[in-house]
Amino acid sequence: MLLKDKVVLVTGASGGIGKAAAIGAARHGADVAINYHSDEAGAADAVAQIEALGRRAIAVKGDVAQVETAQAFVDAAVAAFGKVDVFVNNAGICPFHAFLDMPPEVMERTMKVNLFGAYYMVQAAANQMVKQGHGGSIIAVSSISALVGGGMQTHYTPTKAGVHSLMQSTAIALGKHGIRCNSVLPGTIETAINKEDLADVAKREYMSGRIPLGRLGEPDDLAGPIVFLASDLANYVTGAALLVDGGAFVNLQ
Ligand SMILES: NC(=O)C1=CN([C@@H]2O[C@H](COP(=O)(O)OP(=O)(O)OC[C@H]3O[C@@H](n4cnc5c(N)ncnc54)[C@H](OP(=O)(O)O)[C@@H]3O)[C@@H](O)[C@H]2O)C=CC1
Numbered sequence: 001m002l003l004k005d006k007v008v009l010v011t012g013a014s015g016g017i018g019k020a021a022a023i024g025a026a027r028h029g030a031d032v033a034i035n036y037h038s039d040e041a042g043a044a045d046a047v048a049q050i051e052a053l054g055r056r057a058i059a060v061k062g063d064v065a066q067v068e069t070a071q072a073f074v075d076a077a078v079a080a081f082g083k084v085d086v087f088v089n090n091a092g093i094c095p096f097h098a099f100l101d102m103p104p105e106v107m108e109r110t111m112k113v114n115l116f117g118a119y120y121m122v123q124a125a126a127n128q129m130v131k132q133g134h135g136g137s138i139i140a141v142s143s144i145s146a147l148v149g150g151g152m153q154t155h156y157t158p159t160k161a162g163v164h165s166l167m168q169s170t171a172i173a174l175g176k177h178g179i180r181c182n183s184v185l186p187g188t189i190e191t192a193i194n195k196e197d198l199a200d201v202a203k204r205e206y207m208s209g210r211i212p213l214g215r216l217g218e219p220d221d222l223a224g225p226i227v228f229l230a231s232d233l234a235n236y237v238t239g240a241a242l243l244v245d246g247g248a249f250v251n252l253q
């Protein structure tokens with residue numbers, strides 16, 4: 001039990017990586033507040049799975065692109081569980097699109113959800129942790145795409161580099177409060193975000209062929225690294241970025 005009686009908040013936890021992280025935290029003894037945007041059934045299932053593990057859970061609906069969502073989420077978690085120990089910024093979108101004719105509304109929405117949303121959420125969680133006075137752990141779900149490009153992701157990869165950079169800067173800003181800030185950099189993980197993209201058999205084979213461990217990732221592959229960074233095992237880890245990509249990044253030839 002690495003997170004016994006800790007309170008963990010996860011954004012975008014109605015499915016995919018966020019849901020796996022939320023359930024993984026509960027498996028390690030945490031009570032969990034999840035944020036979600038539209039998937040009511042997915043959020044209810046996440047809550048049910050956490051409660052089945054004997055832990056408490058709440059689901060709070062909200063669009064992270066709206067500034068007020070951040071404080072409302074933190075306030076709801078504090079009202080339910082009394083504190084915030086760990087904050088996982090995970091909510092994100094990746095509407096694949098070519099560069100030259102990128103619609104401004106797609107670019108701006110992606111920035112607002114992935115980067116602005118992360119900023120306001122992390123700020124609200126950090127203020128709560130500072131008020132509590134006993135430190136905390138903040139983890140951003142960035143991406144291998146913070147380090148490498150994607151021709152159909154020109155609006156997306158800068159947001160992932162952005163949240164990675166945000167964790168480096170907040171690690172400095174919050175270190176004196178005992179708040180650690182780190183990011184995880186997943187490779188290609190099969191979730192709803194890339195279902196359509198990976199339905200292209202040639203693309204799927206190309207992506208999995210690049211992975212030394214021989215398979216695409218599953219959401220649960222992120223749960224362990226996130227729980228580790230959240231836990232006291234990582235007490236002296238801050239400003240770090242952990243690739244969780246089956247080795248894809250280092251596979252040049
Ligand atoms: N899958 C992958 O290969 C990789 C994913 N990532 C990152 O992981 C994170 C999670 O993605 P993944 O699990 O794959 O994708 P999913 O599409 O499976 O899950 C995305 C989650 O984010 C939520 N979400 C989307 N928009 C908003 C919003 N405006 N406000 C609040 N919640 C929102 C969704 O909620 P709802 O469904 O309720 O709308 C859902 O819970 C993203 O940040 C993504 O960039 C990073 C690297 C690789």
Ligand SMILES: C[C@H](O)[C@@H]1OC(=O)[C@H](O)[C@@H]1O
Pocket residue numbers: 094142143144145150160186187188189193194197
């Ligand atoms: C959604 C993509 O499949 C996924 O998102 C990322 O951040 C990864 O780099 C993959 O491109």
